Each structure stands twice: as C-alpha cells, then as structure tokens.
Amino acid sequence: MKMSERPKDLRPREKLAAKGAAALSDYELLMAIIGSGTAQADVTKIARDVRRLIAEKGSELTYEDLMVVRSLGPAKATQIMAGFELWRRQFEVPDRPIIDSPEKAVEQLADIRDKKQEYFVCLTLDGANRLIAKRIITIGTLTSSLVHPREVFADAITDRAASIIVAHNHPSGNLGPSEADRAVTTRMQKASELLGINLIDHIIVTVNSYRSIT
Numbered sequence: 001m002k003m004s005e006r007p008k009d010l011r012p013r014e015k016l017a018a019k020g021a022a023a024l025s026d027y028e029l030l031m032a033i034i035g036s037g038t039a040q041a042d043v044t045k046i047a048r049d050v051r052r053l054i055a056e057k058g059s060e061l062t063y064e065d066l067m068v069v070r071s072l073g074p075a076k077a078t079q080i081m082a083g084f085e086l087w088r089r090q091f092e093v094p095d096r097p098i099i100d101s102p103e104k105a106v107e108q109l110a111d112i113r114d115k116k117q118e119y120f121v122c123l124t125l126d127g128a129n130r131l132i133a134k135r136i137i138t139i140g141t142l143t144s145s146l147v148h149p150r151e152v153f154a155d156a157i158t159d160r161a162a163s164i165i166v167a168h169n170h171p172s173g174n175l176g177p178s179e180a181d182r183a184v185t186t187r188m189q190k191a192s193e194l195l196g197i198n199l200i201d202h203i204i205v206t207v208n209s210y211r212s213i214t
Contacts, residue, residue, distance in 0.1 A: 027051055030047040031047040034046055040070065040071045062081075105123060105165050112169045118139070118170070119139055121136055121168065123166075123167070124155065124163075147184055153197060163199070164197060164198070167203040172206075175206055175209055177204060177211070181204065181213060185202045201214050
C-alpha cells in the first residue's frame with residue numbers, strides 16, 4: 001500500500017506523534033525517517049529496500065550500500081547513516097574502548113613497553129574515538145624503527161578511520177625523542193593532512209613512563 005493510500009492515523013509520522021516511537025514497526029520507523037518518496041518510487045518501497053539492506057548488512061551497513069537503493073538519494077542516505085551513528089554513540093553498549101586521552105592510549109601499549117627492540121604501533125579510531133584496531137607496523141632494532149606513512153595509513157584507510165594515534169617504545173628507557181622520531185612524526189603529519197585522517201598523537205613509551213612528541 002502506498003503512503004497516500006494509508007489512513008492518516010496509520011501513517012508513520014502521525015502514528016508516532018499519537019502513540020510514540022515504540023508503537024511503530026521497523027518498517028514504519030524507516031518510513032518516518034525517509035519521509036517521502038519520488039516519482040519513481042514511493043516511500044514504502046524505498047523503506048522496504050532499506051530494511052532488506054539492514055537485514056543483510058547489520059552494523060556493517062555503509063553509506064555506499066544505501067546509495068544503491070533506487071530513489072533514496074544522498075540527502076536521505078546521509079540522514080539515515082547519521083541517525084544510526086548517533087544512536088550507536090549514545091546508547092550502544094561499547095565493545096571497544098574510547099581513546100580520548102594519552103593515558104587511555106598508553107593503556108593499549110602495555111605489551112610493547114618492555115620490549116628489547118623498538119615496536120612501532122598504530123591505533124585506528126572512529127569518529128567517536130573508539131578503538132577500531134591496534135596494529136604493529138614495524139619491529140626495529142635496539143635503537144631505531146623504520147616506518148613509512150604508507151604502511152600506517154593503508155590500514156587506516158581500510159578501517160575507514162577518522163583518526164590515528166601512533167606510538168613506539170624506547171628500550172633504552174630514555175623518553176627523549178630522537179631526530180628520527182621527529183622526522184617520522186613530521187612525515188605522518190603531512191600524510192595525515194593529505195588523506196584527511198587526523199594524527200592525534202605520537203607517543204613514546206618506556207617501562208615506567210611515556211611522552212608525547214606532537
């Protein structure tokens with residue numbers, strides 16, 4: 001049944017206003033979010049296609065997935081994704097830690113603090129600073145770790161990360177950044193600006209302490 005054929009009190013927006021959001025089915029909630037259809041597709045059909053996508057993709061649903069739906073359009077696809085993401089940030093029980101301070105980043109680095117070689121690590125984060133993944137990028141010698149921005153940002157791009165934190169350990173126990181450390185940071189910052197993935201921090205850790213280079 002097209003939206004125009006429904007009694008007014010059974011249309012999603014009117015029903016929500018009268019009975020509350022809990023009274024609507026998933027299908028009706030999607031119709032309320034989408035609002036209206038086009039000449040090519042009524043809102044009921046668009047909502048049905050979106051609901052099918054959600055059933056298939058679950059939490060992995062992307063903007064690109066929604067853009068496949070005929071007549072949905074970028075504005076409504078953006079509206080749906082923004083609504084989902086806001087709900088996740090506010091109400092979903094987090095299964096990944098939020099890294100919003102150097103101290104919380106350092107908590108993720110306990111395994112490299114006492115290594116005898118330099119380990120260069122990257123933490124990728126989403127738009128809410130939730131940890132997506134932690135990866136060891138390179139393992140160096142006792143005094144140096146060679147790393148290139150492409151090795152860091154390749155995974156960040158795959159993760160669709162909004163930002164990253166990079167870190168490495170100093171086996172010597174000296175927290176002072178070397179010239180190589182500063183050069184790596186500068187290269188990372190330039191790549192970050194070019195790719196639009198924010199470099200939040202570059203952290204040096206030792207067994208007993210830590211220091212930010214940025």
